[in-house]
Amino acid sequence: MAEKELSIIIVSYNTRKITEDCLESIWRSLQGIKLDYEIIVVDNNSKDGSREMLSQMVKIPTNNLKVINSEKNLGFGKANNQAVIQAQGKYLLFLNTDVVVLGQSISKLLNFYQQSEKKINFLGGKLLNNDLTPQASAAWFYSLPVTFAALFLRGDYYNLTRFSPNILKKVDWVSGACILTTKKIYQQVNGFDENLFMYMEEVDLLYRAHKKGFSTYFYPQAQFIHLGAASSDRSHSVVQVFEGLLFFYRKNYSKFSLTLLKFLLKLKALSAILIGRIIKNNYLITTYEKADRIISMVR
Secondary structure, eight states, rough: OOOOEEEEEEEEEHHHHHHHHHHHHHHHHHHTTOOEEEEEEEEEOOOOHHHHHTTOOSSSSSEEEEEOOSSSOOHHHHHHHHHHOOEEEEEEEEETTTEEOOOHHHHHHHHHHHHHHTTSSEEEEEEEEEOOOOOOOOEOOOOHHHHHHHHHHOOOOOOOOOOEOOSOEEEEEEEEEEEEHHHHHHTTSSSSSSTTOOOSSHHHHHHHHHHOOOOOOEEEEEEEEEEEEOSOHHHHHHHHHHHHHHHHHHHHHHHHHHHHHHHHHHHHHHHHHHHHHHHHHHHHHHHHHHHHHHHHHOO
């Protein structure tokens, strides 16, 4: 199998229009760039016409686009891992389906990575909201103080937990919406943990990478619009984040730390339920009741 320079990997699930927009933005970004690349799209059994759209993508040459049609929803991590198995690229760029590439940001990210491989192992670009305002997409690992700030102190808003630097910065982890690395390094850290269905996969991946001595950096000169939560509803996302945090702690931290995490999550859930009842907000009540049940199931 002939090696390509770059494999761009995307996981799609019932996001036909934004997947199409993402692919077209990749195509535009790479026009005129001398780069041997492939795009691999794993479709997680979409029912919204995504597969038909992918089969009719005429802008991207067929030798640059590979589609893997799964017969079930594999989740984010497992679908990405399946794509990596078939990837021919020396370098891997993981992009969310709800990302729009701005300018020549893919080649900027790749060129900078290639120039800095001696010190950089994972690299994330700068994510922007649809109105081009910065989106917090670099972060510290979820230690108990960081988790407390995220749950109770609006940590993202005050840059205590996640942030968006304007300079090159070494960080603990970057958003899974845009991560560049090599296939060799990705395989050395055993890829995404397939026990995580959605959310926290990149945190777990980059935590394991950190323990093996690999570094993660944030590169703001490569910019991407990230719409966010395109294939999941807000309530489901909250529950998945609770599940992801509990899994991450149970896997990587002590039982005592897990107990303290459960206390913080329980406090957050019960507070949100109480507020929901006071202001008669059914979303808060139902969402955090589900989250509370998740906490109770973890031993």
